[in-house]
Amino acid sequence: MSVDVEAFLSDWQELSRFGAVEGTDGVDRQAATAADAEQRRWFADLLQRHGFAVVRDEIGNQFGLLELVPGAPYVLTGSHLDSQPTAGRFDGAYGVLASAHACIRAAEELRRAPEHARRNLAIVNWFNEEGSRFKPSMMGSGVFTGKLPIEAALETTDTAGITVRGALDAIGERGDALTAPIGSYLEIHVQQGRSMEEDGLKIGLVHATWGAHKYEFRVRGAQAHSGSTLMEDRRDALLAASRLVVAARELVDEFEPGILHTAVGELHVYPNSPVVVASEARLLMDLRSPDADVLEAASARLREVIERTERSDRVEIEVIAEHAWGQNPYAEDGVAFAAEVAAALGLPHGRVMTIAGHDSTNMKDDVPTIMLFVPSVAGISHSVEEFTSDEDLIDGLRVMTALVGRMARGEFA
Amino acid sequence: MSVDVEAFLSDWQELSRFGAVEGTDGVDRQAATAADAEQRRWFADLLQRHGFAVVRDEIGNQFGLLELVPGAPYVLTGSHLDSQPTAGRFDGAYGVLASAHACIRAAEELRRAPEHARRNLAIVNWFNEEGSRFKPSMMGSGVFTGKLPIEAALETTDTAGITVRGALDAIGERGDALTAPIGSYLEIHVQQGRSMEEDGLKIGLVHATWGAHKYEFRVRGAQAHSGSTLMEDRRDALLAASRLVVAARELVDEFEPGILHTAVGELHVYPNSPVVVASEARLLMDLRSPDADVLEAASARLREVIERTERSDRVEIEVIAEHAWGQNPYAEDGVAFAAEVAAALGLPHGRVMTIAGHDSTNMKDDVPTIMLFVPSVAGISHSVEEFTSDEDLIDGLRVMTALVGRMARGEFA
Numbered sequence: 001m002s003v004d005v006e007a008f009l010s011d012w013q014e015l016s017r018f019g020a021v022e023g024t025d026g027v028d029r030q031a032a033t034a035a036d037a038e039q040r041r042w043f044a045d046l047l048q049r050h051g052f053a054v055v056r057d058e059i060g061n062q063f064g065l066l067e068l069v070p071g072a073p074y075v076l077t078g079s080h081l082d083s084q085p086t087a088g089r090f091d092g093a094y095g096v097l098a099s100a101h102a103c104i105r106a107a108e109e110l111r112r113a114p115e116h117a118r119r120n121l122a123i124v125n126w127f128n129e130e131g132s133r134f135k136p137s138m139m140g141s142g143v144f145t146g147k148l149p150i151e152a153a154l155e156t157t158d159t160a161g162i163t164v165r166g167a168l169d170a171i172g173e174r175g176d177a178l179t180a181p182i183g184s185y186l187e188i189h190v191q192q193g194r195s196m197e198e199d200g201l202k203i204g205l206v207h208a209t210w211g212a213h214k215y216e217f218r219v220r221g222a223q224a225h226s227g228s229t230l231m232e233d234r235r236d237a238l239l240a241a242s243r244l245v246v247a248a249r250e251l252v253d254e255f256e257p258g259i260l261h262t263a264v265g266e267l268h269v270y271p272n273s274p275v276v277v278a279s280e281a282r283l284l285m286d287l288r289s290p291d292a293d294v295l296e297a298a299s300a301r302l303r304e305v306i307e308r309t310e311r312s313d314r315v316e317i318e319v320i321a322e323h324a325w326g327q328n329p330y331a332e333d334g335v336a337f338a339a340e341v342a343a344a345l346g347l348p349h350g351r352v353m354t355i356a357g358h359d360s361t362n363m364k365d366d367v368p369t370i371m372l373f374v375p376s377v378a379g380i381s382h383s384v385e386e387f388t389s390d391e392d393l394i395d396g397l398r399v400m401t402a403l404v405g406r407m408a409r410g411e412f413a
Numbered sequence: 414m415s416v417d418v419e420a421f422l423s424d425w426q427e428l429s430r431f432g433a434v435e436g437t438d439g440v441d442r443q444a445a446t447a448a449d450a451e452q453r454r455w456f457a458d459l460l461q462r463h464g465f466a467v468v469r470d471e472i473g474n475q476f477g478l479l480e481l482v483p484g485a486p487y488v489l490t491g492s493h494l495d496s497q498p499t500a501g502r503f504d505g506a507y508g509v510l511a512s513a514h515a516c517i518r519a520a521e522e523l524r525r526a527p528e529h530a531r532r533n534l535a536i537v538n539w540f541n542e543e544g545s546r547f548k549p550s551m552m553g554s555g556v557f558t559g560k561l562p563i564e565a566a567l568e569t570t571d572t573a574g575i576t577v578r579g580a581l582d583a584i585g586e587r588g589d590a591l592t593a594p595i596g597s598y599l600e601i602h603v604q605q606g607r608s609m610e611e612d613g614l615k616i617g618l619v620h621a622t623w624g625a626h627k628y629e630f631r632v633r634g635a636q637a638h639s640g641s642t643l644m645e646d647r648r649d650a651l652l653a654a655s656r657l658v659v660a661a662r663e664l665v666d667e668f669e670p671g672i673l674h675t676a677v678g679e680l681h682v683y684p685n686s687p688v689v690v691a692s693e694a695r696l697l698m699d700l701r702s703p704d705a706d707v708l709e710a711a712s713a714r715l716r717e718v719i720e721r722t723e724r725s726d727r728v729e730i731e732v733i734a735e736h737a738w739g740q741n742p743y744a745e746d747g748v749a750f751a752a753e754v755a756a757a758l759g760l761p762h763g764r765v766m767t768i769a770g771h772d773s774t775n776m777k778d779d780v781p782t783i784m785l786f787v788p789s790v791a792g793i794s795h796s797v798e799e800f801t802s803d804e805d806l807i808d809g810l811r812v813m814t815a816l817v818g819r820m821a822r823g824e825f826a
Contacts (some may be wrong), residue, residue: 085684127512225794228605228768263639273545355641381638389657389729
């Protein structure tokens with residue numbers, strides 16, 4: 001099946017304007033903000049113009065549904081339109097738009113030859129994949145797959161105290177649980193790494209996610225005058241939190257290069273006032289590795305640092321949340337099927353792992369799932385500098401279109 | 414002159430209720446907040462009931478004026494009622510109330526024997542000494558002494574974007590420049606250290622402030638995906654900022670014990686989102702020492718750490734503001750005069766230095782100034798745990814009352 005390059009790129013340009021960050025090519029459209037509401041309306045209109053029925057489920061996942069074979073399972077494909085603050089325009093959004101165009105094309109084909117249709121078609125824009133405004137990330141697919149209770153998700157608040165329920169209702173994007181039966185899931189995303197670019201791959205066949213151990217720490221010290229208090233009397237929560245941030249980075253050097261990624265992206269300090277020693281700090285730390293032994297060893301070393309810091313700084317460090325998973329494979333038949341499609345199109349392809357989480361990580365536990373990557377220039381991600389060339393976007397769209405077409409004919413799951 | 418212990422303690426109890434932090438003995442009454450407005454109204458009423466005229470100047474300093482000798486200079490005495498977030502009820506507020514009661518008592522005496530009066534009496538509640546809501550600290554006395562331009566101060570915003578001008582107007586506390594001539598200044602404060610308690614002193618005669626070097630740093634890195642970005646590609650502003658926080662603490666151990674105090678109390682991170690490497694961090698760091706050579710050596714070591722961190726973390730670290738001063742003496746004749754008064758009252762007294770800044774640090778450059786301390790239990794400050802016993806408060810009030818009485822008779826400046 002051919003793809004309509006011009007239509008895709010024109011829609012891509014329009015989509016990239018929602019929440020555009022002035023003076024950059026990036027966007028800022030966190031979940032259920034005004035910019036997210038605008039792009040959702042635009043996206044609903046696009047789907048409806050092509051004959052898809054648009055519905056939202058109870059957590060604000062936005063679906064475009066096209067029934068070709070009454071009662072048959074749906075091929076679901078999509079990603080997320082929400083972004084991190086001041087982020088790239090490709091992350092998530094490319095996958096949603098490529099999915100829509102693939103389904104639109106497949107629908108045209110099958111309307112012409114309805115006898116080939118074995119599955120129905122559905123596109124999804126998952127709610128709050130990023131988790132920047134509301135935690136946790138992958139909220140929409142988490143609720144959809146039953147991994148996250150709907151009530152807990154709806155009661156989650158942002159830093160201004162607004163609940164997910166309130167934010168979704170404010171933009172009219174909360175509906176009822178989806179009843180359409182989902183038979184398989186397909187997602188495409190920018191790589192957010194630079195190995196495909198370096199290896200000359202155009203299509204990445206995701207065969208596994210890295211393992212991860214995510215911690216939320218609370219450090220408790222005591223407020224004090226940051227000038228006059230004797231150093232030995234202080235119980236400085238910010239100092240102890242900073243030691244953890246540095247320790248996370250230093251952990252990396254204790255292992256084989258590239259086998260461990262660590263980061264603290266978020267840190268909150270109380271009272272965060274000049275001339276006051278902080279009494280509390282909260283931080284989110286991620287350890288990621290493809291190797292379970294490395295993760296375990298890194299976590300053990302981290303516990304040593306925590307104990308040492310509690311003693312040296314006279315603070316208490318508490319794990320208030322943690323979440324760990326091992327290396328997590330995608331089903332090999334999906335990888336093989338996608339490889340066959342990429343090969344048929346003559347596109348350089350190969351197996352890659354994903355370090356970042358994706359909604360497909362939730363979906364693959366429920367239904368046969370395929371996850372694809374296109375290259376990211378220099379691997380830049382969660383940044384307004386994120387970039388993938390039009391050519392690479394179109395190559396991804398070609399594979400998606402072929403895959404959706406064949407899946408709708410019942411060739412995979 | 415005797416003091417009215419019962420009246421003072423009753424007023425002290427009332428004053429301590431404004432902005433009270435539930436479940437603690439502390440208060441939260443940052444500059445020009447609702448709690449600050451309430452205590453200002455209460456304080457104005459107290460002064461007016463005792464015959465003082467209440468005025469505010471252009472930066473919201475609140476004055477109670479009593480003219481006893483037309484045209485004569487005023488003895489000005491006071492401190493500040495504003496607090497840090499979740500702070501102690503003594504810091505500043507004790508000095509304001511002790512000043513008021515000392516002046517009320519002196520006024521009673523001099524109304525009975527007006528032939529002894531040589532000076533007029535004024536009490537001040539300086540605006541925004543703490544600098545927690547609006548920077549810098551000591552804003553009211555800074556503007557009053559011409560060290561801080563009034564327009565710059567009024568345009569300063571809090572984190573919600575509210576200006577000092579707007580905040581003062583909202584509570585009706587902005588007036589016109591004071592015209593009353595100020596001849597001398599007197600302030601009493603809790604020590605915020607524990608040396609007086611350990612040395613058995615009831616009255617501290619402040620003879621100098623420690624030197625300080627205060628920095629505001631901006632660290633610039635680049636946003637990136639905190640999972641998938643290769644460690645060597647990251648430019649993590651939070652990591653670099655954390656290294657500075659830790660370095661500030663480690664500096665202390667390079668010098669003689671007790672000679673250097675360092676702290677970072679405030680740190681802001683952008684975008685401060687899970688799964689995003691921070692592109693920017695801003696932090697306030699203070700180095701304090703009584704020894705100028707120590708401050709200079711510590712600053713030099715800090716510059717080395719900054720350069721090393723810029724290289725190791727591929728970030729830029731910029732000093733966006735800095736402010737330094739050496740050990741700064743109070744006039745010895747004021748110290749001697751206060752010592753004589755404390756001795757006459759039979760109170761154990763001695764010379765102490767202040768590590769924290771006070772409004773008297775601004776005033777002493779303009780007029781003869783005396784600064785006194787009463788003990789702080791365990792030196793706890795900027796904390797709801799801050800405590801000074803009623804007995805110590807009253808001893809301070811006795812000295813203040815005697816000093817104001819003698820100063821009004823022209824015995825000092």
